[in-house]
Each structure stands twice: as C-alpha cells, then as structure tokens.
Amino acid sequence: MPEVDLVFPRAFVEFVNPADETEVMRCDLTWLTSAYMCIFGQGCAGIYADAPDTGCCTLGAHFADKEDEKRVAGFVAQLTPEQWQFHPGRAVKKKDWIETDEDGERKTLAITVDGQQACVFHNRADFAPGGPDAQPVGAGCALHGLALDQGRNPLETKPDVCWQLPIRRTFRDVEQQDGSTYTEVTIAEYDRRGWGPGGHDLDWYCSGNTEAHVAPDPVYVTNEAELTELMGKAAYDELVRHCEAHLRSRSALAIHPASRTTP
Template structure:
C-alpha cells in the first residue's frame, strides 16, 4: 500500500498557541528529602513531547535553504557548546574513513572546523556542513558522524555535536525565586522552533517542527527521542516525564489518541486540515 503523500511543506503553523505543560521536581531531590523544597524543577511541554513529530530528512525534507535541499538543516554547520563538545567530535573524526565521510580528504587537508563571530563551529563546504554526506555518496546521504555511530552500534548523540543531536528538543535554564525567598533551578524542555536559531530563524525558507509534513511519526516524540531526553534530564526525570506523557497518550488500534484537544500539536495534520476548512 503506497504511503500517503506528505502535507504541503509550506503549510507552516503559527509559532504560538495554547499548550499543556507539566512541572515536577527532580526525583532525586524528593528521594533525598521529601519534606525539603526541591532544588531543581522540570517544566516540560507535553503538547510537543506527545506529538507525532519525526525528522523527515531524506523523506521529503526540502531543507532550511531552498538552494540546498539535500543537506536539510545542516546547511549552516554546527556551533559547539563547550570544549568538551568539540573534543568529543574530534575523537570521532579520527575514526571516520573515506567510506563513511564524503569530505574526508577535504576535512583532513583543510580542517573540519572554522570560527564564525568568535565561535568555533564545523566548516561549511559546498553549501553544507563538512560532515553532511550528499546524495549520490556510496554510503548514502546524511551525517557522517551519525553513520559512524550506527556502524559502531552506539547512540548518535555520543558522537555528534550537541546542537545536532538535541534538535528539535530545546533545553533552557532559569533561576526562579519562590514567595518565601528560596530559589530553584527551572529546567525547561520544549520545542526548538524557528526562534531557537536566533533572529535568522525567521529567514529560513522552511522549518520542520511547526509543519504538518514532519508530524507523521509512528511513535510520540517522548518515545522516539527517549535517548536524547534521558541525556538532557537524566534517567529519573525522564521516567517521571514519560509517566506524565503516557497519561495523555492512549493506545487504540495501533495509533495513539489524545485525551484533550490541548495536547494535540498545532502542526498535527488533522488539525492543519481542520484549520484550512474553517
């Protein structure tokens, strides 16, 4: 049976709208002292985490730049978050070969990093990240570091730059002061929408998280991105988050249903169709 055609990739939904959030304390804080105010509280976007979003690179993704569709969102290269981030990638690069990395010769001869506005990042070569294997490459299109991880049987997040494996999840921090003057660290997990790219995000020709074309996954995001979420919040917090997500996601006929309209992501294809017919 042929797959259903993807929704129109230009049918992007608004960035803002009502969503369902959950807050819960760091489980380790509660376990250590149930009567004490927790030092860390997670604030998580359930509407996003229970959505059907999935990366469609190689399956209809037109890329963030119309003139570079083959490289998806790898057109700009990846900025490193800290020295440990670039060091981890550097160690992986030593294990790449011409069979897994299309730009192996270029990267070895000319380097695979560059400095942009004072920040270290991966080089851009021929309109995309130096690690982005293009269509026609014998090992297939996609990230050479991701391919290496699959070859070695490890999670891709252990080899790729932080910004690459975290996308499309966004983690942010802020200090919150309670009414009694005590403080806690708030860790927010939500959608990495256009604004996550900074001011230039509004100039991208296309972006996935708010587009119905990418909300065609077979599992809710909190399950398909379990490894990434565990890395972002830790095992204990992930299990608590998953419990809240499961409370909103039922199983019926192999597809998950939503118990409240507020939990349906605005880019869900059914919601997008409903808006067009109003």
C-alpha cells in the same frame, strides 16, 4: 496544510527532578506527545530552498562548549574516507573540520560544493565510496553513519546541537517570594525562534510542519535516548508518567496543531 503558527495553546507540566531536588523540570507535553519525526531523506525540504538535500545541516553546527568539541574530535579521528566524503586522506587536523564564525564561536566547517553549502560532515547524494562505478550511498551525516557502523547511538558521535534538535533545553534561575531558589529546566520544541532572528527567514522548517508529524509514536517515545541524556533517567521516567496521563486526558487544544491531521 502549511506550517502552523508559532503561538498556540500548549500544555506544560512541572515536577521536581527526582534525582536533584534543586531542579524543577518544566516540560511541554503538547510537543512531547506530538507525532513529530525527523524526515531527513523522506520529504525534508531543507531549511533553504537552494539546498533541499542538506536538511538543517546547511550552516554547520556550533559547539555547546569545549567538552562538546573534544568529544566530537575523538570520533572525527575515527572516520575513514569510506565513511566521510570530504576526508582529507591523511591524519585529520582541526582546520579540516572546525571554523570560527563572525562572533568568534567555534563550529563545524561549512563548505560549498557545486553551489550547495553544507556542514563538512554532510556527505552529498553522489557519495560513492566504492569508486566511480559504485552505487552512491546517498546524502547523510558521516558522524551519524559512524555511530551506526559502531553500534552506537548517534548522540554519542555528533555535536550536541545536532542530536538535540528539535528538542530544546533551557535553564532559568528562579527566586521565589520566600527567598528560596531553584533551577528551572525547560524541555520544549526547538521551533524557528530557537535559531535566533534568522530562524524566521528559513525557507522551510520541520518542527511545526505537518509533513513531519507522521510518526506512529510520540516524541517522548521516539526520542527516549535524547531526553534521557538531557534530563537524566529518573526525570525521564517521571516525564513518561505525565505524558501517558496527558495522552489519556488531553483536550483538542492540547494537541500540537501540526499533529492534528495524523491518525
């Protein structure tokens, strides 16, 4: 079955954030109870056909803000040549891993090696830190590997956009007819549209592709750490209650169409 359409019936739930009465959480139950999982290295075709091994790391990652960049910088300084294929072999400088795009936004550096472009932290499939005779460790993110080596969750070491994808959090200020206001926080699927106009030109994309909807547990379970970071513990606990109720009662229309082929 090919990638499903971007528009299809979804079930959303809204509830007040138990930890902040000024926020209303608006959550896509159809997405959060889907069988999606990241299949990097397990069938991911990459967002561009000419870079199948780089997943969605082809362009580098834009920083959410200065705090995001500062946090990542602290972990970049801890990377060793054994963990990062493109380590400069000396004290790391910002020019080794940060660039500014055409719009003046700061992001991780994208480099081209053997005709394939990817984030500078993306270790290529031939990376063999033990020397030329060593067995390659395979492709993957150096910052992700650092987290695993240190017993951390990768959301601590990677840029925000990297660990959030393909969950998308957006904010909207809402003014009601009685003059009261609240902040609407939407937790939903980061589909092609989340990438901007260029998202429609990606050769392959995971969130709506049936090949990636193979997880034994739903997104709200497998991405507990990420959702807790995005929503807060109290709001996540409330989300779990709604997701469980949705799973017990959902109709066929409320199932993510990419997940309908899974058991």
